[in-house]
Amino acid sequence: MSFLKSFPPPGSAWTEAVLKGKGLGTGTLCTAESRLSWLDGSGLGFSLEYPTISLHEVSRDLNAYPREHLHVMVNAKFGEESKESVAEEEEDSDDDVEPIAEFRFVPSDKSALEAMFTAMCECQALHPDPEDEDSDDYDGEEYDVEAHAEGQATLERLEGMLSQSVSSQYNMAGVRTEDSIRDYEDGMEVDTTPTVAGQFEDADVDH
Amino acid sequence: MDPRNPNDLSICGTLHSVDQYLNIKLTDISVTDPEKYPHMLSVKNCFIRGSVVHYVQLPADEVDTQLLQDAARKEASQQKQ
Numbered sequence: 624m625s626f627l628k629s630f631p632p633p634g635s636a637w638t639e640a641v642l643k644g645k646g647l648g649t650g651t652l653c654t655a656e657s658r659l660s661w662l663d664g665s666g667l668g669f670s671l672e673y674p675t676i677s678l679h680e681v682s683r684d685l686n687a688y689p690r691e692h693l694h695v696m697v698n699a700k701f702g703e704e705s706k707e708s709v710a711e712e713e714e715d716s717d718d719d720v721e722p723i724a725e726f727r728f729v730p731s732d733k734s735a736l737e738a739m740f741t742a743m744c745e746c747q748a749l750h751p752d753p754e755d756e757d758s759d760d761y762d763g764e765e766y767d768v769e770a771h772a773e774g775q776a777t778l779e780r781l782e783g784m785l786s787q788s789v790s791s792q793y794n795m796a797g798v799r800t801e802d803s804i805r806d807y808e809d810g811m812e813v814d815t816t817p818t819v820a821g822q823f824e825d826a827d828v829d830h
Numbered sequence: 831m832d833p834r835n836p837n838d839l840s841i842c843g844t845l846h847s848v849d850q851y852l853n854i855k856l857t858d859i860s861v862t863d864p865e866k867y868p869h870m871l872s873v874k875n876c877f878i879r880g881s882v883v884h885y886v887q888l889p890a891d892e893v894d895t896q897l898l899q900d901a902a903r904k905e906a907s908q909q910k911q
Contacts, residue, residue, distance in 0.1 A: 673879075678841075680859075680876035696839075698882065744855070744877050751851040752881040784904045 637664075641692075641727040642701060652693075652728050654742040656749055659695075661728070671726075673750035675699045679743050681736045682727070692729040693739050699724055843876065852880030 637649035640661045650663035659676065662668035678696040682688055700722035730736060843856030856876045 674881070676879060677882035678876065678878050681874060683874065740875060740877070744853075747853060747877065747879055748849060748851065784901060 637731055639729040639731075641729060642724060649731075652730075652739065654739060654746060656746055659743065659746070669701075671695070671697055671699070673747050674752065676743070676747065677723070679740065679747075681740045688727065690729050691733040691736060692727045693736060693743075695726040695728065695743075697724045697726060698722065841876070841878070846875065849880075852883065854878045854880065854883065854886075 638652040638661070639649045640647040640652070640663075647661075648663040650661055650668060653660045653662070658670045658672050660668060660670035675698045676695055677698050678694075680694050681691070682694040683691045685691075688694075701724045728739070730739070840862040841856065841859050842862050843859030846855040846857045848854050854877075856878065857874060859876045
């Protein structure tokens with residue numbers, strides 16, 4: 624029951640898929656909630672599971688690649704048809720290193736790129752790792768560090784807590800009671816000179 | 831900040847946002863291992879899956895560790911209530 628969000632570029636435009644610099648043809652990129660898939664005109668294609676997608680971005684650097692595209696890095700191995708490129712891959716990679724594949728999805732209409740990027744971000748958030756079970760102490764909203772108002776409020780609240788914490792140390796250290804001595808047995812720095820005259824006069828001399 | 835991915839890919843950039851799974855969005859990124867990945871990813875927005883990040887390196891002079899420690903302690907004690 625996946626909600627399909629497909630992103631065929633408007634008109635008769637298509638998305639070319641490129642793996643390791645080798646074009647796979649033009650087709651349709653489908654950003655579904657369940658997986659990312661690409662199909663060429665003849666029905667051939669592939670799909671990528673979101674947990675395997677380590678990074679995606681919109682690449683607009685024409686020096687890196689001559690056309691603007693969606694760059695996707697995947698922790699998976701994709702078999703090459705030609706033996707030459709397989710040998711090349713084995714030379715570059717160590718046995719211990721996870722396989723990684725880089726895909727480029729080049730839409731003929733580059734205005735679709737932002738939507739493609741955003742759709743993938745949303746779908747990634749739907750596929751967290753099952754191991755992360757203790758991360759639900761947050762309300763789930765994306766924390767935008769550029770949202771200064773909220774960040775400032777949080778910062779002021781936290782700084783207030785800090786100043787309270789610091790000032791309470793000095794208040795307690797200034798009052799030399801039995802209780803405060805016990806509280807500071809954890810090694811915090813405390814002024815050890817008695818502030819009350821005659822405080823230790825009743826102590827045994829030969830202990 | 832500098833989230834280090836597996837396969838020794840280091841990416842440097844400006845933190846844009848982070849979500850509960852520690853998925854990270856960076857802007858103005860550059861790749862710090864150009865030998866392994868010869869293209870510079872000078873892109874506007876990059877999304878990194880939180881589960882693949884091994885380390886996040888923050889500039890030391892932008893982090894107040896004392897504040898962080900006390901804040902974390904306070905927040906943790908507040909959440910227990």
